[in-house]
Amino acid sequence: MAQSTLNSMREASTGTLVVKNHLNFWGGKRVKPRQEANAEPVFEPATGRVLCQMYPCGAEEVDEAIKSAHSAYLKWSKLAGMERARVMLEAARIIRERRENIAKLEVINNGKSISEALVDIDVSWQTIEYYAGLAGALAGQHIQLPGGAFAYTRREPLGVCAGIGAWNYPFQIATWKSAPALACGNALVFKPSPMTPVTAVILAEIYKEAGVPDGLFNVVQGGAETGSLLCHHPMVAKVTFTGSVPTGKKVMEMSAKTVKQVTLELGGKSPLIIFKDCEFENAVKGALMANFLTQGQVCCNGTRVFVQRDIMPQFIEEVVRRTKAIPIGDPLLETTRMGALISKPQLEKVLGYVKEAKKQGARVLCGGEPYVPSDPTLKGGYFMSPCILDNCTDDMTCVKEEIFGPVMSILPFDTEEEVIRRANNTTFGLASGVFTRDITRAHRVAENLEAGTCFINNYNISPVEVPFGGYKMSGFGRENGQVTLEYFSQLKTVIVEMGDVESVF
Ligand SMILES: NC(=O)c1ccc[n+]([C@@H]2O[C@H](COP(=O)([O-])OP(=O)(O)OC[C@H]3O[C@@H](n4cnc5c(N)ncnc54)[C@H](O)[C@@H]3O)[C@@H](O)[C@H]2O)c1
Numbered sequence: 001m002a003q004s005t006l007n008s009m010r011e012a013s014t015g016t017l018v019v020k021n022h023l024n025f026w027g028g029k030r031v032k033p034r035q036e037a038n039a040e041p042v043f044e045p046a047t048g049r050v051l052c053q054m055y056p057c058g059a060e061e062v063d064e065a066i067k068s069a070h071s072a073y074l075k076w077s078k079l080a081g082m083e084r085a086r087v088m089l090e091a092a093r094i095i096r097e098r099r100e101n102i103a104k105l106e107v108i109n110n111g112k113s114i115s116e117a118l119v120d121i122d123v124s125w126q127t128i129e130y131y132a133g134l135a136g137a138l139a140g141q142h143i144q145l146p147g148g149a150f151a152y153t154r155r156e157p158l159g160v161c162a163g164i165g166a167w168n169y170p171f172q173i174a175t176w177k178s179a180p181a182l183a184c185g186n187a188l189v190f191k192p193s194p195m196t197p198v199t200a201v202i203l204a205e206i207y208k209e210a211g212v213p214d215g216l217f218n219v220v221q222g223g224a225e226t227g228s229l230l231c232h233h234p235m236v237a238k239v240t241f242t243g244s245v246p247t248g249k250k251v252m253e254m255s256a257k258t259v260k261q262v263t264l265e266l267g268g269k270s271p272l273i274i275f276k277d278c279e280f281e282n283a284v285k286g287a288l289m290a291n292f293l294t295q296g297q298v299c300c301n302g303t304r305v306f307v308q309r310d311i312m313p314q315f316i317e318e319v320v321r322r323t324k325a326i327p328i329g330d331p332l333l334e335t336t337r338m339g340a341l342i343s344k345p346q347l348e349k350v351l352g353y354v355k356e357a358k359k360q361g362a363r364v365l366c367g368g369e370p371y372v373p374s375d376p377t378l379k380g381g382y383f384m385s386p387c388i389l390d391n392c393t394d395d396m397t398c399v400k401e402e403i404f405g406p407v408m409s410i411l412p413f414d415t416e417e418e419v420i421r422r423a424n425n426t427t428f429g430l431a432s433g434v435f436t437r438d439i440t441r442a443h444r445v446a447e448n449l450e451a452g453t454c455f456i457n458n459y460n461i462s463p464v465e466v467p468f469g470g471y472k473m474s475g476f477g478r479e480n481g482q483v484t485l486e487y488f489s490q491l492k493t494v495i496v497e498m499g500d501v502e503s504v505f
């Protein structure tokens with residue numbers, strides 16, 4: 001089934017695909033929506049055309065998906081780690097084999113360029129492969145106690161977990177959540193963003209084809225209401241959420257009612273600090289990587305670019321020159337480097353931020369305008385030209401708020417002490433970056449920045465082996481890396497007496 005859906009992608013081009021298959025998945029198969037009344041159109045960002053309809057799941061459907069997950073969990077959790085690993089490795093292999101077609105479908109639904117989507121799909125199978133490798137290594141401790149008694153700990157799964165995803169990395173988010181969850185012996189019910197419903201169900205089909213029990217990875221479609229049903233459900237042990245800060249707060253509040261564990265991967269307004277002793281060419285490339293991937297719709301983007309005053313003129317000249325040269329257009333073309341934003345409202349919101357920045361005194365050095373590609377198919381797409389703002393100050397809205405679009409704000413600084421204070425002056429704390437040739441300074445700055453990640457002399461790379469997550473209001477818990485196993489498992493202590501019970505009674 002997965003293969004036949006994906007096979008149709010070979011011929012698909014921008015503006016041609018219509019998705020008609022059911023997008024819910026539980027009990028090991030696609031499930032017809034129960035009610036078609038609340039259908040929401042899903043758009044192809046590059047054309048503005050309707051790609052499919054999304055039918056939100058109601059309480060009965062969510063309950064069915066969770067019960068299906070629970071019965072799969074009872075079987076899956078009894079397998080040895082190595083047995084789970086074998087199935088997961090097969091899923092990773094299938095994704096790798098079908099990477100082009102999955103990436104194409106992702107592009108059509110999300111609007112990002114195919115060159116980026118291919119990387120996202122590669123990161124996805126690597127994530128599953130990585131956690132498959134760790135599944136067999138899950139282990140407890142043995143603790144010797146007096147009189148021959150001893151204790152041991154068991155690392156056990158949590159049960160049924162719920163995943164709620166954002167729209168910027170639809171397939172990758174589903175794998176970042178499912179791979180560690182499944183490796184630890186859990187089942188997952190995943191709700192993608194209502195704007196990007198089409199690729200999570202492909203992942204569900206691939207897991208099934210690889211041999212997971214029916215119900216182990218399920219997809220329920222919907223928006224806030226469906227998400228809140230997951231957060232309230234008594235059979236859900238944990239919610240792993242990726243999205244905005246306001247929604248994250250609600251997820252935490254709802255989950256508290258039944259004391260569910262929560263992981264929150266939220267937004268950011270990350271600082272990127274460029275010292276005058278940097279390797280200049282790399283710093284400019286780093287600033288572009290920090291701002292313009294996925295049309296700037298990246299949680300960890302370094303959108304506050306602090307540049308040491310001495311190199312400001314050269315930096316501006318070069319970063320603007322390169323930004324103006326970014327090829328915008330049909331995201332399925334290999335030469336395109338910037339596709340379309342996710343939706344018309346998102347495009348308008350981002351353009352609104354640029355307008356507001358100008359009103360507050362920022363200067364637009366390039367971009368910040370709607371962009372209409374010459375290809376007539378793309379006339380209704382949600383494109384804009386990547387924007388660089390200077391003359392910015394720390395109190396401007398464009399410098400304080402997460403824009404989630406291709407808008408870089410440049411801020412001059414003089415000293416290290418000053419820039420660290422200003423970089424930390426935010427409620428967010430997802431990521432940060434520093435470019436310098438001074439190794440001592442690099443580590444000192446990394447230590448002092450209040451963020452879950454600090455990139456030194458690069459930006460926005462995320463190897464699956466390293467933990468990713470926020471400080472402050474950017475959330476808590478981690479994805480990727482070994483540590484994430486701790487967020488998808490719980491520790492049981494078993495105490496064993498080898499002698500007689502010494503009773504005080
Ligand atoms: N830290 C990370 O790893 C990371 C990654 C990607 C995106 N993000 C953040 O996500 C945001 C953009 O994504 P978005 O617009 O999809 O975010 P969002 O908060 O609007 O939605 C995220 C998800 O939550 C669901 N949702 C909305 N209301 C809900 C409710 N009341 N209960 C339960 N679920 C609910 C949505 O349907 C969607 O699936 C940005 O702030 C970005 O920084 C963070």
Ligand SMILES: C[N+](C)(C)CCCC=O
Nearest residue numbers: 168298299300460461462
């Ligand atoms: C893969 N990146 C670029 C590090 C993005 C991770 C997910 C954030 O939105």
